Amino acid sequence: MTYRTVQPSTQSPDVVVIGAGHAGAEAALAAARAGAQVLVLTPNLDRIGFMPCNPSIGGPAKGHIVAEIDALGGEMARAIDRTALQIRLLNESKGPAVRALRAQADKALYSMAIKEALERQPGVTIRQESAAEVRIVKRCGIPTIHSVRTDFGNSYTCGAVIITAGTFLRGSMVAGDWNAAGGRAGDVTAGALALSIGDVGIRLRRLKTGTPPRIDARSIDFDLTDVEQGSDVPLWFSWDGRRGALERLELPPIDVYPSRTEGWRTQLSCYLVHTNPDGHNIIRANVDRSPMFNGRIEGIGPRYCPSIEDKVFRFAQKDSHSLFLEPEGWRTTEVYVQGANTSLPHDVQLAFLRTIPALRHCSITRFGYAVEYDAIDPTELTPWFAAKRVEGLFLAGQVNGTSGYEEAAGQGLLAGLNAARFVGKEEPVTLSRDQAYIGVMADDLSTQDFVEPYRMLTSRAEHRLLLRTDNANDRLSEIAYECGLITRERRDAVQSERAAIDRLISTLAAVRITPSDAMANRLSAHGLSVPNRPMSGLEYARRPDVHLPRLISALSASPAILDRVDDQAILARCDVEIRYQAYIEKDRSQIERARKMQEMRIPPWLDYAELSGLRNEAREKLLAVRPATLGQAGRIAGVTPSDIAVLIVQLRRDSALPREVAEVE
């Protein structure tokens, strides 16, 4: 990779990205790859792609988003592949749809990798400068982005703005009696920007999140923990990683961590400990000092990420909860205490942790705290993350009320792409619910009235069997190529891999596996059982005891019935598609059947207030969201099947009478 030598003019960029976290970075990269000149403004250039909370990326649903970001040419998968200090495959036995990678990152190196990507990207300029105001003017009566004014007094005229302010809109941190303004310990808040967003009438809501304490590795008695090691087989999030086309960023680990594995790459282990009733009693005794319990925090926190005090109170019958100790980097002694989110006073945090035998001498390097912040109501957005009220304004990431680096990055990518397309006067690009988790998220956010921060879950994807990590490239590389996000070579390579899979499956379908002596010898020689009746190769491959690579070896042995296939990735993908074919096809046919109704368009001028038959709640929701299709309308919380029936009647009536209506007018 080469670095550009000439910087573009930044006085009037096409797109200004405010913030350079996980959403901002992907937004800037995607916008630039789609052809825009991009200016990134961030108050602190040392916080690009920063991980303020957990030091990990991936997991079920989140890992799926990372795979999709990679298929769409984004950076997150490459960055984590370059900087991981541990990678594991989760849910391997639970089925093809929910298998997912999760990696522990070296936080500092990860941030460095993202910054490097931005610096290398032609069309992107980064600037340490705080946005103070997004200036909006009326064009033809429609509020439209004009420019961004900064605290240095600069003004950047631009076609589109992407706000990725994270938790910095009126962010406020609290732990016990302590509190401070800011979205993250060590960084200041963005109060003026919140006012600027509120001025155009975009609805804001108050949310809450939290982070656990970090402890010094030297104060942990590792002998009293359970060790969790990384994968001993190579695992990669990214296309480039699988092809060995990545430069790894790695440091020799310091010697405070007792367990590490060598092999395909050096990996650090994580450590598991458990809380006990003594610790729970300490929390109970001090709960009146917890801001979340004594009313000092009003924001709504996520249920999937409860504080330790929440866990102790809501699940009083459980006398033990798991905590994972995760190193934050190769060369730091700081260890993240996964599962111990808290806003308890500092002395209580320490006393509580010290009731755990492995942590009885632990020393806290950073205390946990809760953050309250403003997020916009995401039903203010289109499914491509454009603000409905302001032309040219896009929002992505935690500011939209989501949680998680991956969710933020996925939104950033789609927002960046569409901001560039908006400036280039091209049609917006959306992803559908049966195409990508990012599409599920975009659709959920733009239609659902969430009261807690939104986290991606596989259970939110009704077609999750089609949205696997192994087929993300199949799903998205064509659209990525058409939008300029990936190269033609990459798209072609994806297609030829797909063709190889199809070829193998159709060849197997044509092969007959019979109980004949010749076939029996061939199968037995490869440790495969002999069927008691003839069947197709596909049917045979579906049997639980059949290992596909072994079957291919058996059939390609001389005299060869089919060609040898050595590519393990292709074999693994074939195995999934063959084994679960019936389910996959059922899902596909359901989608096809529902598509017609789902895609019925609702005209934007439809007057819900005048529509008799809608329940009041549904009318309010529909007015607020203004869904584009019937499918979207049906997914809005508070809109029942009866309301949809009213809409169908209305739409049918409208489409039946266009001429008469025109004549009357």
Add this chain to the structure above:
Amino acid sequence: MFADTIAAVSTSLGESAIGVVRLSGPDAPEIAAACFRHGRKLRARPAAALTSHRVFYGAIVDADSSSVIDEVLLVRMAPPRSYTREEVVEISCHGGPAAVQQILALCLRLGARLATPGEFTLRAFANGRIDLAQAEAVAAIVSARTSSSLDLAVSELRGRMRQRLQPARDLLVETLAYLDAAADFPDDEIPPFDPRPALNAAQTVLDEVAQSGRAGRLYQDGVRIALVGRPNVGKSSLLNALLRFERAIVTPIAGTTRDVISETISLRGIPATLLDTAGIGDSSDVIEQLGIDRSRQAARASALVVLVLDRSMALTADDARVADLLRERRDSVGNDIIVVLNKSDLPDIAGQAARHLFPEAPCVELSAVSGHGLSALEDALYTAALGLAGEVAEPQLVTERQLNAIQRAAAAVAAGRAALDDGLPLDLVAVDVRDALMAVGEVTGENVSEAVLDEIFRRFCIGK
């Protein structure tokens, strides 16, 4: 709101003692005021004086001819406290079908429009008075053909369907919560869970509801019963006896009934269509042959077949041929057979031999002429019709769409069970359970995914 006013007779014509004419729409009170005369003195009243939700006694008078059509009770229901949430007026009269029709005609002359079937319900639905499931239940009433169906439809309006599905829905939500929690939160301690007992229990509930739904469909759609037998055993007489009026031509000459005659009776509330078929016998008559072919088709299309035999004479070769035909039919189609030994008023010649034709089938001796034994046949038909739907304590009124959704839910649960038994991974089992829940949601109108998430967070301590 709709601009016009509709009117219709809202009780079934000819059956009940009281007939009700119903009006709905903005002009309903004015139309009523124009033809209603209050009290014994028949005083005209302005529309405003017809207070809502009060019963007025009086008469309907045709102002043109000044003639009293009928003595009536009138109720006005002002919106929103009316069935359609519009102005509604109901006029109850007791003068029989003719008076009811005259009152309706008068209302139409005064500016109302004749309502199309189900239009009141459509308005109730469009104006937000009832939800989709209720509208569907009412739509079932519109097409319901006997009064028993109506009772069912009414109890459906009280939302029993949702109640009955609730246990299945709860079990499925619980199951999916476990499966999804295990998938989405691999680090959290989700206790091991065997979905089989919950799936089995859900299956039982769904099967029961589907079963009672099929029985409900029986009350809506009815059952077809073919009367077959060789010529001149008295099929047409039997049909007539059942209908209690002459419809088919009855003559002593064999082969008079050349076509299939169908009539609908109320079999204890189940609409039963009786198909009187031409006698199945060896015939060279072309027209009769045609009739016989149709008879065979009718027997094939019917769920129940009544084999009519003449008890007063020895069984003939034709009787044996008909029996063979039915045996063949029963083995391939599986329709139920009831044997009728007709002419029980005459000496018994063939009774014993006839019983041997279908020893396991119910056998009823009767005389179509005297009517003796007819109620025993009705019992047998009713029992057999219910048997088609399975043993059901309480038939459930469902629309075809609801029944279809419940059956899909049951099938999805069964698929999930099979997937478990085949050792397929949990995420595929979850696909089936989710399908089942979504199908149940189509009937109950509930959003599935939020319910499952709520259950996950209520039940498990999730979180990192």
